[in-house]
Amino acid sequence: MWTCDRPRVEATPGFLLLMGILFWLDEGVGLLPWGLLACLLHELGHVAAARLYGGRMERLSLTAVGAELSFDYLRPLSYGQDSLVALAGPVVNLGFGAFALGMRWFLPAALSLGIGAFNLLPVRPLDGGRALYDMAAGSLDPDWAERISTAAAGCVVGALVGMGAVAAARFANVTLLLTALWLLVGTFRAK
Numbered sequence: 001m002w003t004c005d006r007p008r009v010e011a012t013p014g015f016l017l018l019m020g021i022l023f024w025l026d027e028g029v030g031l032l033p034w035g036l037l038a039c040l041l042h043e044l045g046h047v048a049a050a051r052l053y054g055g056r057m058e059r060l061s062l063t064a065v066g067a068e069l070s071f072d073y074l075r076p077l078s079y080g081q082d083s084l085v086a087l088a089g090p091v092v093n094l095g096f097g098a099f100a101l102g103m104r105w106f107l108p109a110a111l112s113l114g115i116g117a118f119n120l121l122p123v124r125p126l127d128g129g130r131a132l133y134d135m136a137a138g139s140l141d142p143d144w145a146e147r148i149s150t151a152a153a154g155c156v157v158g159a160l161v162g163m164g165a166v167a168a169a170r171f172a173n174v175t176l177l178l179t180a181l182w183l184l185v186g187t188f189r190a191k
Helices: 014-028 031-052 078-100 106-119 127-139 143-172 175-188
Strands: 001-004 006-011 055-061 066-073
Touching: 014 031, 014 055, 031 055, 031 066, 031 078, 031 106, 078 106, 078 127, 127 143, 143 175
Parallel strands: 006 055
Antiparallel strands: 001 006, 055 066
16 A cells, blocks of 8 residues: 555555556546546545644545545534534535536536435435534434434445446446445445
């Protein structure tokens, strides 16, 4: 794994392999640069929001399924503040997507809007799941917040697994099924 100091940045072999495959498949379409820009803007949204609350980026881990940021804060965040940090990435994506759409840049708009909307799903490894838990924990007991966020994630992941199975059987496309299974694993890992 490649690393550097302050903040620590890690690029897993899976990430490097995925980038190579995507670069090879892109064939001049321009999907990869716009996709990377949308991802970069997403993570910068989190970084900017965290800095507003005194956060310092400790680690950025680039994996085959996305980026994971961890921050060090001077004091613990409230549930509301943590929600705002979680939602900052998707909000930046949706804002850039709307701007790109207005400029008639359809490919960057679609990628940015897609990344922003996907990250708003109420599943714990994603920003929407973290925000749902924070909002519920801010007004309910944390145990109830955990139950609510787990139930919401179960419904969403179950629906995605079902749709993914249909897409795999009908169209021989396993992308949605693999994404749903990744979310399922992430849901259990988040506990």
